[in-house]
Structures are given as structure tokens and as C-alpha cells.
Amino acid sequence: MTHVDTLIIGGGLAGTTLAWSLMHRGQRVAIVDRGTKRSSSIIAAGLMTPITGKRLALSWRWPELRPFAGHFYRTIETATQTTFFHERGMVRLFRNERECAVFANRVDAEFRGLVQQPEPLVNEQEFANALGGFAMPTAAQLDVKAYLDCSRREFREAGMLHEVEIDVAMDIVPSADRVICQPLLLEARTAIFCLGYHPIPNPWFPSLQFNSAKGEILTLRIPELREKRILNRGVWLAPLEGEMFRAGSTYEREQLDGEPTERGREEIESRLSEFLRLPFEVIDHAAAVRPIIRESRPVLGFHPDHPRIGIFNGLGSKGSLLAPFFAAQLADALCGTGQIDPDVRA
Ligand SMILES: Cc1cc2nc3c(=O)[nH]c(=O)nc-3n(C[C@H](O)[C@H](O)[C@H](O)COP(=O)(O)OP(=O)(O)OC[C@H]3O[C@@H](n4cnc5c(N)ncnc54)[C@H](O)[C@@H]3O)c2cc1C
Secondary structure, three states, X not given: OXXXXXXXXXXXXXXXXXXXXXXXXXXXXXXXXOOOOXXXXXXXXXXXXXXXXXXXEEOOOHHHHHHHHHHHHHHHHHHHOOOOEEOOOEEEEOOOHHHHHHHHHHOOOOOOOOOEOOOOOOOOOOEOOOOOEEEEOOOEEEOHHXXXXXXXXXXXXXXXXXXXXXOOOOOEEEOOOOXXXXXXXXXXXXXXXXXXXXXXXXXXXXXXXXXXXXXXXXXXXXXXXXXXXXXXXXXXXXXXXXXXXXXXXXXXXXXXXXXXXXXXXXXXXXXXXXXXXXXXXXXXXXXXXXXXXXXXXXXXXXXXXXXXXXXXXXOOOOHHHHHHHHHHHHHHHHHOOOOOOHHXXX
């Protein structure tokens, strides 16, 4: 039997970030992941935005979560000698008069320090901009796949990564002071489920029901586009490398599968064409389901009767922003050095 402090089940954004957070606190960690090709984390855009949605809502706990996330990702970039965190800033273009009015009402009191209105806001050869908009310099983009790839490489080299599927109901057996995972021949002080969206409820946490939303996303080639910031006008357009960009995403609550649809592609393309003046070519089209449990808030904590079993899930559509702060909170709770906030507790 191998002995570790924490076994993490699921190596997406939640599990990977928790693994780093525990390692930074000196824990011995094992991760098991079945290696899904198109998980929510692998296709996610990784955007972090202070003001979001049609209602121009302020992102929950932005002033503390954003610096925490930035510092965390920079630390992992240094440790892995990789670049995946891009402080690009975002431009939001108004779609209608109502958005202009909401902005005008709130800009002085609520958006102070978060927005700027440079002149010109965008290059009008590239983007139609009839109603104006605003820039958010602190917006950023995590290349989630690159972050996961380099983390996985480190974990594999350290012998921490088990690339198999676990039977959640049968393979994890808790007792008063430990958890046994027989297929891995592994004994842990605690096991934490970081499984993202799954259509069948986790038998250890049956009361946590998903209220998830599928999202579709396109990868595009736009040879003439020079913009380096993220643009948003109903859909967002974010730079990748060179001529490549990503655009998305849809929000679908009925059909919760990982299949890209013609309808999703048309929706993104038509909204993009409302403001992008340049020709584009679709290179890839992907879909996945966002793990939403409570709107905008993650869920973390321990089983009421089996405290050796825990959960970190519900990162929703803001996983890149939420994961570092709340992984640290769960890691502190696991190390006995901190507590979990009541409004995110499982
Ligand atoms: C289209 C789209 C766009 C998005 N855009 C953004 C964005 O711009 N900004 C943002 O912050 N967030 C965005 N998100 C949301 C973000 O991707 C999620 O919050 C995040 O990826 C959730 O990570 P997770 O680790 O909880 O779940 P997942 O990514 O689903 O990871 C779960 C992992 O568990 C593994 N697993 C599951 N079951 C088992 C098992 N039985 N045994 C072993 N391993 C198992 C899977 O292989 C997977 O690797 C987007 C999501 C989608 C779908």
C-alpha cells in the first residue's frame, strides 16, 4: 500500500489546483484522473472578468479572488517554467441602449477603478462599435489546457498521477481514520472528489444536485485581426496564438451532453458577425457541461458522517477565478489551519 495525506479524485481545474495548494503546504498527494479528452476544463476559455453578463453584474468577491488567482497562477508558471496566464484586459461593447444606460448609472459608484474608456476603444477597421463600451484592464485569461498539461507532467514525473477511472461508489472505502482505494493500492488520510459535472449524482453527496449549463466554443483563424485584448459583445472573442482565436460560448440548460451542435455554432458565428468586420474560418468546435451547483459559488467541504471524504466542485462558469482561492481554503481546512466559509460549505 502507498500512503498519502490526500487522494484527489478528478484532475480538472478543481483537482489540479487543490493538488498544488496541498503540495505548497507540505502534503503528500495522489491524483486519479481518467483522462477525458474534452472535459469542461480542457475546452474552457479561462476568462476572468470583473463585470459580466447582460446586467453588467460585478463578479462575486472579485477584489480578493482576482489578485489571489493571479499570484497563484504566476507561482505555478515559475515552478513549471511555462506560460499560461495572460493579463490581456477585455473590451466590452454595448449591444443596446439598455446596456448603455445601466453602465451610465453605475460607472461612478460601482465600477470605479475597474473600467476605462480609451479613445478609440477599438480599431474600427476590425470591429463595428456603434454604441461604445468600456475596457476592463484587470480582466485576464488562463490557458486552462496549458495549465493542466504542465501540471499533469509534473505530477506524472513525481509519481503522483494515476491515469485510470475510479468507481466512485465502490472503490473508495472510508473508516474512522483513513480511506482505502483498493484499485490503486493506496491509503489516504482523506479523499476529495473533484469530478466536475456528472449526470448521475455522487453517491457520497446525493443532496448536491447540479443546475448545469452546456457551453459550445469555436476555435477560429482570423488572419487580419491584430487585437490582443479579449472582446465581448454578446459573445466573446479571445486571442490564442498568432492568427488563432476562440469565440463563445453558448448557454444551454436542456441538452446536457458534450456534443457540439449546428445550432450552437450558428449562434456564435452570427453574434460574432454583429461586431467582427473581418473574415474568419472555423477550425474547431467543442462542447462541455459547466459544473454549476449553486449559482456563481463553489461547493467544498466534508461528508457529514464520513469526514475522511470531501468534495470540491461547482466551479460553474468561473472556475479559473474561483479555483485558487477556494482550493487554498479547502487545503487549509485539510491541514487544520483554516475554515471553510459558510456560504460555500458542502
Ligand atoms: C464552453 C465553456 C466555456 C467556459 N469558459 C470559462 C471561462 O471563460 N472562464 C472560467 O473561469 N470558466 C469557464 N468555464 C467553466 C470551467 O471550465 C469550469 O468551472 C471548470 O473547468 C470545472 O473544473 P472541474 O475540475 O470542476 O471539472 P472538470 O473539468 O469536468 O474535471 C473533472 C475531472 O474529473 C475526471 N473524472 C471524472 N470522473 C472520474 C472518475 N470516475 N475517475 C477518474 N477521473 C474522473 C475527469 O476526467 C476530469 O478531468 C467554461 C466551461 C465551458 C463548458
